[in-house]
Amino acid sequence: MSCPRITPRHLAVSITAMLMGALSSLATASTSTSFPDAAASDPAKLGWMIGSPPPADRTVRFEDGSYFQFPAMRWSVSNFRQLMPTINVSRGLGAPVPLQSALRNDIDAISFVPLGAKASMTWDQSLAATYTDGIVVMHRGKVVYERYFGVLKPEGQHAAMSVTKSVVGTLGAMLIAEGLIDPSKHVADYVPELASSAFGSATVRQVLDMTTGLKYSEDYADPNAEVWAHAKAGSPLPKPKDYTGPRSYYEFLQTVQLQGEHGRAFAYKTVNSDVLGWVIARVTGRNVAQLLSERIWSRLGAEQDAYFTVDSIGTPFAGGGLNTGLRDLARFGEMLRNDGAFNGQQIVPKAVVDDIRHGGDKQAFAKAGYDLLKGWSYRSMWWVTDKEGGAFMARGVYGQRIYVDPNAEMVIVRYASHPVAANSANDPVTLPAFEAMAQYLSRLP
Amino acid sequence: MSCPRITPRHLAVSITAMLMGALSSLATASTSTSFPDAAASDPAKLGWMIGSPPPADRTVRFEDGSYFQFPAMRWSVSNFRQLMPTINVSRGLGAPVPLQSALRNDIDAISFVPLGAKASMTWDQSLAATYTDGIVVMHRGKVVYERYFGVLKPEGQHAAMSVTKSVVGTLGAMLIAEGLIDPSKHVADYVPELASSAFGSATVRQVLDMTTGLKYSEDYADPNAEVWAHAKAGSPLPKPKDYTGPRSYYEFLQTVQLQGEHGRAFAYKTVNSDVLGWVIARVTGRNVAQLLSERIWSRLGAEQDAYFTVDSIGTPFAGGGLNTGLRDLARFGEMLRNDGAFNGQQIVPKAVVDDIRHGGDKQAFAKAGYDLLKGWSYRSMWWVTDKEGGAFMARGVYGQRIYVDPNAEMVIVRYASHPVAANSANDPVTLPAFEAMAQYLSRLP
Numbered sequence: 001m002s003c004p005r006i007t008p009r010h011l012a013v014s015i016t017a018m019l020m021g022a023l024s025s026l027a028t029a030s031t032s033t034s035f036p037d038a039a040a041s042d043p044a045k046l047g048w049m050i051g052s053p054p055p056a057d058r059t060v061r062f063e064d065g066s067y068f069q070f071p072a073m074r075w076s077v078s079n080f081r082q083l084m085p086t087i088n089v090s091r092g093l094g095a096p097v098p099l100q101s102a103l104r105n106d107i108d109a110i111s112f113v114p115l116g117a118k119a120s121m122t123w124d125q126s127l128a129a130t131y132t133d134g135i136v137v138m139h140r141g142k143v144v145y146e147r148y149f150g151v152l153k154p155e156g157q158h159a160a161m162s163v164t165k166s167v168v169g170t171l172g173a174m175l176i177a178e179g180l181i182d183p184s185k186h187v188a189d190y191v192p193e194l195a196s197s198a199f200g201s202a203t204v205r206q207v208l209d210m211t212t213g214l215k216y217s218e219d220y221a222d223p224n225a226e227v228w229a230h231a232k233a234g235s236p237l238p239k240p241k242d243y244t245g246p247r248s249y250y251e252f253l254q255t256v257q258l259q260g261e262h263g264r265a266f267a268y269k270t271v272n273s274d275v276l277g278w279v280i281a282r283v284t285g286r287n288v289a290q291l292l293s294e295r296i297w298s299r300l301g302a303e304q305d306a307y308f309t310v311d312s313i314g315t316p317f318a319g320g321g322l323n324t325g326l327r328d329l330a331r332f333g334e335m336l337r338n339d340g341a342f343n344g345q346q347i348v349p350k351a352v353v354d355d356i357r358h359g360g361d362k363q364a365f366a367k368a369g370y371d372l373l374k375g376w377s378y379r380s381m382w383w384v385t386d387k388e389g390g391a392f393m394a395r396g397v398y399g400q401r402i403y404v405d406p407n408a409e410m411v412i413v414r415y416a417s418h419p420v421a422a423n424s425a426n427d428p429v430t431l432p433a434f435e436a437m438a439q440y441l442s443r444l445p
Numbered sequence: 446m447s448c449p450r451i452t453p454r455h456l457a458v459s460i461t462a463m464l465m466g467a468l469s470s471l472a473t474a475s476t477s478t479s480f481p482d483a484a485a486s487d488p489a490k491l492g493w494m495i496g497s498p499p500p501a502d503r504t505v506r507f508e509d510g511s512y513f514q515f516p517a518m519r520w521s522v523s524n525f526r527q528l529m530p531t532i533n534v535s536r537g538l539g540a541p542v543p544l545q546s547a548l549r550n551d552i553d554a555i556s557f558v559p560l561g562a563k564a565s566m567t568w569d570q571s572l573a574a575t576y577t578d579g580i581v582v583m584h585r586g587k588v589v590y591e592r593y594f595g596v597l598k599p600e601g602q603h604a605a606m607s608v609t610k611s612v613v614g615t616l617g618a619m620l621i622a623e624g625l626i627d628p629s630k631h632v633a634d635y636v637p638e639l640a641s642s643a644f645g646s647a648t649v650r651q652v653l654d655m656t657t658g659l660k661y662s663e664d665y666a667d668p669n670a671e672v673w674a675h676a677k678a679g680s681p682l683p684k685p686k687d688y689t690g691p692r693s694y695y696e697f698l699q700t701v702q703l704q705g706e707h708g709r710a711f712a713y714k715t716v717n718s719d720v721l722g723w724v725i726a727r728v729t730g731r732n733v734a735q736l737l738s739e740r741i742w743s744r745l746g747a748e749q750d751a752y753f754t755v756d757s758i759g760t761p762f763a764g765g766g767l768n769t770g771l772r773d774l775a776r777f778g779e780m781l782r783n784d785g786a787f788n789g790q791q792i793v794p795k796a797v798v799d800d801i802r803h804g805g806d807k808q809a810f811a812k813a814g815y816d817l818l819k820g821w822s823y824r825s826m827w828w829v830t831d832k833e834g835g836a837f838m839a840r841g842v843y844g845q846r847i848y849v850d851p852n853a854e855m856v857i858v859r860y861a862s863h864p865v866a867a868n869s870a871n872d873p874v875t876l877p878a879f880e881a882m883a884q885y886l887s888r889l890p
Contacts, residue, residue, distance in 0.1 A: 049759050052726035053695050059758050062530065063683040081752075082532050082759050085507065090600045093748045095540035155535045238508040250498050277583060281497035303538040305750060307526075313504050314494050314527050 035419035038128040041071035048075035076419040077151045077159040080323050085236050087289040087316055089297050089306035097301025097343050099327055102142040112436035115428035126433040130399050130426045131418040133158060134326040138334050138411040139441045157323040158415035161396025164322035164438040167274040168288050169381025172208055172276050173352045178281050190279045198258040199275050206262045207272045208380045209360045213260035216269050234311045249274050249315045265367035266378050270319035277318025289316045301343045302328040326415055333402045333411040356382045357390030372427045397421040408438035478663040480864035483573035486516035488595040493520035519862040522604040523597045532679050532734040532761055534742050534751035539820055542746025542788050544772060547587040557881035560873035565684050571878040575844050576863040576870045579771040583779050583856040584886045602768040606841025608717040609767035613733050614826025617721045618797045622858035625728050635724045643703040644720050651707045652717045654805045658705035661714050679756045688741045694719050694760045710812035711823050715764035722763025734761045746788045771860055777846045778856035801827045802835030817872045822856040853883035
């Protein structure tokens with residue numbers, strides 16, 4: 001007889017995996033022509049979840065994983081709260097501090113040549129090419145450009161994907177600056193449960209800079225890749241009765257084994273951020289959602305609460321579970337551009353921002369072989385460019401970005417829903433577009 | 446062989462059922478001595494969900510239904526978002542309008558005699574007796590009393606339980622006032638899918654006033670009670686493979702059959718609110734969460750977004766799924782006390798508030814046999830007292846309340862987590878306590 005059982009599909013294994021940002025293991029894809037373009041896949045035009053009830057072919061469900069299939073995913077990334085349990089990141093109760101505005105109408109015409117292309121593209125065209133859901137450009141502290149597409153609105157939250165890592169990394173670096181975490185100590189000194197995992201022998205600094213040696217594959221094409229076990233462990237849905245694996249993020253992290261050596265090469269693996277989240281929780285008595293509210297979100301003058309997705313025991317997904325309003329993400333980026341000072345307060349120590357701008361180990365980074373990011377490095381979960389002046393970036397799959405360019409006095413934040421997860425798919429447009437914007441703004445009187 | 450299967454437990458059937466407020470079918474319980482008192486069950490002192498990970502016996506999980514067992518429930522009611530998917534009720538992006546404060550320090554000593562008791566009780570004592578999580582008293586538009594207990598904070602949201610119904614009823618009454626809904630029309634005129642259910646032949650007014658004749662039992666002690674099928678249908682968790690029942694609130698509502706006659710007697714049944722939510726969605730093209738934001742929450746000067754729990758296709762639970770900040774609930778109540786005007790705007794038409802204050806059919810209400818609520822009535826999903834001047838109340842299981850007393854120029858909002866669901870368990874304290882407060886405030890110069 002055939003028993004009714006929950007299949008892996010029911011575990012919505014995609015939840016963690018798809019949020020993670022497997023930049024390293026996904027193929028360097030171009031914007032494939034096998035996907036409908038931004039206009040044809042516009043989630044507002046397609047009418048997902050409209051109607052009472054929505055039509056069957058426009059209903060987005062969590063349990064079968066279909067919510068993360070393109071183009072339904074373009075609705076989901078602005079509506080994760082409707083799909084799974086979450087924990088709030090309170091903005092506090094006071095009045096938001098409005099972002100000043102100095103909109104410029106000549107920005108859409110800025111032109112640049114995408115990497116590997118011959119024809120030039122305008123800024124306006126780049127938005128559709130990258131399946132942008134929302135973008136804000138700030139210059140000298142004012143909003144000079146702001147657009148929304150599809151179902152993202154100013155009053156709404158979008159998945160930050162692996163931009164989450166940079167936010168959590170910033171919290172970790174703050175705790176180091178305060179002396180609460182010693183980056184040269186081993187992870188096991190803070191979380192003894194990790195002693196026999198690969199993390200036991202890694203330093204907090206190696207975790208922050210992702211130079212750990214881990215047997216952890218984020219190759220979604222391989223059914224035996226550890227990313228799937230991670231996803232199953234972190235799913236908030238019930239496990240099948242015969243499931244014997246780890247049942248939470250914390251339980252999964254204890255199973256990760258050493259491969260190679262710590263400290264030699266940059267290797268982008270989401271579990272490092274989850275481990276950092278655990279260290280932070282152990283040191284502060286607060287999970288990353290609570291700490292983010294207390295230390296940053298409630299001090300930014302944010303317009304909206306943010307939120308993290310959680311596993312079945314309430315652990316925020318520190319590797320990719322943050323969702324925020326776009327303008328609040330701009331406030332966060334602008335705070336960093338201002339050396340951590342914003343809204344009349346020093347929110348992040350200047351030394352933390354300086355350290356991120358200064359970057360990490362370029363040789364270690366080079367070993368990871370990112371063709372489009374030559375000369376870059378990775379520091380405290382931020383991607384640090386080779387630009388003079390220390391521009392740095394938070395990157396999340398499907399096109400999420402915070403780009404802070406202190407020299408150009410510019411911050412760009414973008415939420416997107418590109419059909420290809422890997423940022424290598426949109427970098428050929430994104431990188432020169434952002435660079436062109438920086439040059440344009442730098443020339444302004 | 447024994448097959449691994451999802452049991453009804455896994456469906457978290459409790460979710461809908463426990464949220465519903467089966468006031469009519471639950472026994473008239475007293476505050477039983479078999480439960481620990483408020484101090485002994487304080488969710489902050491018990492340390493639910495504290496730690497990384499929390500201890501096993503302090504972990505609150507959704508999937509096994511344990512989240513709703515007392516005393517874990519005292520944590521859950523302030524943290525539903527961490528347990529299940531939800532939809533946001535945006536407050537908008539502007540500055541909250543602060544509530545003015547004129548706190549009085551003599552309120553705790555107000556004394557009254559609980560119904561059926563001989564000894565008197567003070568207001569302060571009544572808070573523990575009713576397992577209060579938070580309470581705000583407003584008088585003449587100012588906060589005169591405000592307390593929080595356990596894990597509820599001003600910056601947090603608590604389950605409103607069946608107070609939800611009154612909020613949704615208010616939306617329905619607004620649409621009637623605007624002419625968008627004709628209350629004398631049949632439900633099937635708006636939702637043809639309900640034509641062959643009991644609701645097909647009910648008028649919208651009968652649904653609003655819960656005088657429908659429905660074969661729908663909310664007797665949790667009966668495993669065949671329809672409430673369990675409702676709960677299974679509305680659970681956001683995956684259904685077992687062999688499940689053949691309705692898979693959403695909307696699908697369940699179509700199965701409810703006629704029993705008796707519409708229009709004769711008040712019968713408190715949660716499905717009426719879900720049906721009203723469906724009518725509202727069909728008429729406006731917005732679900733109740735979206736409409737509540739648009740019409741009310743974004744105009745109240747609210748401090749926080751509110752939210753609804755949703756089923757697996759994103760339908761807000763109109764019968765009991767609202768969660769709000771306590772002070773925002775006070776703003777809502779104060780708006781109604783001011784004939785619908787608040788924050789410089791007419792938010793709800795005065796005629797709607799007048800109609801609620803005027804009450805519903807007292808004879809129909811009397812037939813339901815509420816011993817403690819003699820002379821009351823039910824109108825547009827509000828409980829209307831027999832007090833002169835038309836004091837009215839929203840009531841949710843476990844002690845949730847909005848009490849608007851126009852004559853006393855008073856609004857009380859309370860969130861609570863009483864161990865007994867039925868309000869008959871806390872009414873002997875609540876009703877005379879609120880009355881004593883009204884008398885005290887009325888005597889102030």
